[in-house]
Amino acid sequence: MKKLVIIFYLFLIPLCTFAQNESTTPQAKTANDSTLIKIHALLEDIDFRMHGLDRYKLYPTENMYNFLQLDTKTGKIDVVQWSLDDEEEFSVTLNGEDLSYDTGCGTFELYPTKNIYQFLLLDKVTGRRWHVQWGFESSKRWIKRIY
Structure with a gap:
């Protein structure tokens, strides 16, 4: 019986000594x-x-004082006029509507046409297109979808 108890303890000791190595x-x-x-x-x-x-891009127009600022993520467009005279500088929104499907920057791009006031806006992810016209009067600034 003593041998069994000793053997039992000998088998228990190794089981109790296993531990994680902290180092x-x-x-x-x-x-x-x-x-x-x-x-x-x-x-x-x-x-x-x-x-x-590269979220925003400036596109020159044929008028040296005017640029179109495109938000390449949303398709929003502003007309930006610069001048040496502070009173002549301004920015006006041409398209304030978010046209994106939240696909990231670089989605939209403007392409000039032969008409100096008109551009084509392309969604490079979906292929959607818009006809864009800029002008000095609000009635001359518009955007419409091309189906």
Whole structure:
């Protein structure tokens, strides 16, 4: 019986002595943390490039003092006039409607036509098109969808 008790204790001792090795856990955790930090930074950079970089573009018109400012994410367009005289500078909205399906920057692009006041607006993701006209009077500024 004493032999059985001794053998029983000898088998129990190794079971109780197994434990985690503390020296490798902090290193592994640090490596995982630094990897996660790098991944997070890369994802933020990708998000900025998709949603912030090259969001706005200026398109020159044949009139040297006027540009069309396009928000390439939403399709919104402003007419921007610059001048050496502060009183002659202004900006007016040509299209204030969000035309996007929230697909990211660089979706919209303007293409000039032979008519100096008219452009074509293209949604490069869906292929939708609009006829855009800018002008000095509000009645001469409009946008309409081309089906």
